[in-house]
Amino acid sequence: MALDNGAKPEAVHDSTLVSKAPSNQVLLVLRLVAFFATAAATIVMALNKETKTIVVATIGSTPINATLTAKFQDTPAFVFFVIANGMASLHNLLMVVVEIWGHKFDYKGLRLAMIAVLDMMTVALASGGDGAATFMAELGKKGNSHARWNKICDKFGTFCDHGAGAIISSFVGLLLLVLITALSIGRLVKPRPATLSPV
Amino acid sequence: MAKVGRLFGLVLRLLALGATMSAAIVMGTSHERASVFAISFEAKYSDIPSFKYFMIANAVVSVYSFLVIFLPAETLLWRLVAAFDMVVTLLLTSSVSAALAVAQVGKDGNVRAGWLPICGQVPKYCNHVSGALGAGFAGLILYVMILLHSVHTVLYPLLD
Numbered sequence: 001m002a003l004d005n006g007a008k009p010e011a012v013h014d015s016t017l018v019s020k021a022p023s024n025q026v027l028l029v030l031r032l033v034a035f036f037a038t039a040a041a042t043i044v045m046a047l048n049k050e051t052k053t054i055v056v057a058t059i060g061s062t063p064i065n066a067t068l069t070a071k072f073q074d075t076p077a078f079v080f081f082v083i084a085n086g087m088a089s090l091h092n093l094l095m096v097v098v099e100i101w102g103h104k105f106d107y108k109g110l111r112l113a114m115i116a117v118l119d120m121m122t123v124a125l126a127s128g129g130d131g132a133a134t135f136m137a138e139l140g141k142k143g144n145s146h147a148r149w150n151k152i153c154d155k156f157g158t159f160c161d162h163g164a165g166a167i168i169s170s171f172v173g174l175l176l177l178v179l180i181t182a183l184s185i186g187r188l189v190k191p192r193p194a195t196l197s198p199v
Numbered sequence: 200m201a202k203v204g205r206l207f208g209l210v211l212r213l214l215a216l217g218a219t220m221s222a223a224i225v226m227g228t229s230h231e232r233a234s235v236f237a238i239s240f241e242a243k244y245s246d247i248p249s250f251k252y253f254m255i256a257n258a259v260v261s262v263y264s265f266l267v268i269f270l271p272a273e274t275l276l277w278r279l280v281a282a283f284d285m286v287v288t289l290l291l292t293s294s295v296s297a298a299l300a301v302a303q304v305g306k307d308g309n310v311r312a313g314w315l316p317i318c319g320q321v322p323k324y325c326n327h328v329s330g331a332l333g334a335g336f337a338g339l340i341l342y343v344m345i346l347l348h349s350v351h352t353v354l355y356p357l358l359d
Contacts, residue, residue, distance in 0.1 A: 127290075152312050
């Protein structure tokens, strides 16, 4: 790692040398996987909709049907979840593109620092979306007897299953994002000749 | 310069300690009893898992802040503190977000799910919880600043 970081300051304008360094390749692969995880979470939750027709009354021999729909837009927490994961996946995509093709763009040498800061912000956003959606899903699954809120997962099972899948995928994406942030902060470490070599 | 940086970090951490501790305490003491049509209705923070999580997260973060304030200036543990600051910011965002989601349902209800708002019956409880959420949000913003500051301090040490 020390040699890697030592090679970087001179090689920052030579795209082939930086992109071949193993830590950069690991970072790229992690970003790709995180992009797929967050994109999957966004898409699965955005397409989450279930319609159920239930019989509410019977007049004579003709049943009266009521059609109930459960969509993700009903709950602001799920809307925030979709938006947060959408932005996280956009961020990952942008970072992947910048890694592969964008080595010429540099602003006063602050490129790596900006990437690290953006990663931290994305982690905060994605974790916010996850937290809200998890507790909302728990409320829908178990209800809350104290507030007299009934559970809805027994009636809309598919809606709940899809939502659970999206939340799990988003947690995987969040874990990967935390790892990516740690790695990209590690890339900022300057080699210090007088002291021990950095992490 | 290093002294100013360290002082700035210390001030931020003290403020964050105050914010998270007050969020935890205010949420923990939210409690109201109301009777609606001779049914006694009691609202506590522990009835709602989201609020419990909010209280526990803020309590943990305030203990962590308290411990970090006493860390001496030049140990190598500051790198660990930078990593923990990131984890703690994550914890705070998710707790504030979760509590806010459930509090919004409590305030406005959810027509589609057949959930009635409860703020009409226990208005003082709702105000209490809103206060705790505000303090939690302030703690979160402070912690984002602390995170940026501590990562900066670890990576670009001002001494040498």
